[in-house]
Amino acid sequence: MATRKAASHNSGELRLRPLRRAALPAATRALARFLIGKYVVHDVPQGRLCGRIVETEAYPPGDAAGHAYIGETRRNRALFLRRGHAYVYFAYGSSYLLNVSSESRGVGAGVLIRALEPRAGIAEMERRRGSKRLRDLTRGPGRLAEALGVDLRQNGVDLCGHGTLRLASDGRKPGAIGRSVRIGITKDAHRLLRFYERGNPYVSGSRRLNH
DNA sequence: AGTGCGATTGACT
DNA sequence: GTCAATCGCACTA
Numbered sequence A: 001m002a003t004r005k006a007a008s009h010n011s012g013e014l015r016l017r018p019l020r021r022a023a024l025p026a027a028t029r030a031l032a033r034f035l036i037g038k039y040v041v042h043d044v045p046q047g048r049l050c051g052r053i054v055e056t057e058a059y060p061p062g063d064a065a066g067h068a069y070i071g072e073t074r075r076n077r078a079l080f081l082r083r084g085h086a087y088v089y090f091a092y093g094s095s096y097l098l099n100v101s102s103e104s105r106g107v108g109a110g111v112l113i114r115a116l117e118p119r120a121g122i123a124e125m126e127r128r129r130g131s132k133r134l135r136d137l138t139r140g141p142g143r144l145a146e147a148l149g150v151d152l153r154q155n156g157v158d159l160c161g162h163g164t165l166r167l168a169s170d171g172r173k174p175g176a177i178g179r180s181v182r183i184g185i186t187k188d189a190h191r192l193l194r195f196y197e198r199g200n201p202y203v204s205g206s207r208r209l210n211h
Numbered sequence B: 001a002g003t004g005c006g007a008t009t010g011a012c013t
Numbered sequence C: 001g002t003c004a005a006t007c008g009c010a011c012t013a
Helices: A002-009 A028-034 A122-129 A141-148
Strands: A039-044 A047-059 A086-091 A095-101 A110-120 A165-169 A177-180 A194-197
Touching: A028 A047, A028 A110, A039 A110, A039 A141, A047 A122, A047 A141, A095 A141, A110 A122, A110 A141, A110 A194, A122 A141
Parallel strands: none
Antiparallel strands: A039 A047, A039 A165, A047 A110, A047 A194, A086 A095, A095 A110, A177 A194
8 A cells, every 4th residue: 555655646657648728728717726736847958847736826817916917018928828828927036937828819817836746857956946845845936936947938838839848637636626815916815716735735825825 | 217016935033 | 923135027207
């Protein structure tokens, strides 16, 4: 039984299939929920960096808290691509944040990837992060982007294509999914648009929000 | 050219 | 738990 558990939770045998665009739900909230348990893969010169998504936030069309709310600008352009494209931006002078565009071309909405469970390339991710505690390697949107080597170069790339950065699935269903308000915003702060896998140690946020 | 403000993080009490 | 660093962006003039 110990071996069974190891097989399901360790990175040893990781069979991933690319996520085709047609498999992505065509609405922002549904996509945010769908992405829990899926994978972000980034192939870099040092090898494959990969994490399982355990926390997301939806920023639907017309959401005052979303970057697309002000209309299309040079910075948020990628949010207006059809679903499945990367929107990466630089926040607080220190962190890159990775989002997945989530609606039809021209609409403007996205899903923020807030936390990953490290699955492959852990040594290289630790090197890129300056080797902190494993628990903090990809817990938080800025941290996971740094670990995966995601920055403005990936802004606008197709995550359902054949590029080095893409989404994937292991075909398994995730554990129980919890919801809460979104973290770090002030507008529309009451909406329950944050999704996370219950009990997963790599989920960010306070105990109160992760109940 | 100047201003205000974050979809955060790491250091610290 | 609290708090400030940090800088690109959008907006005003």
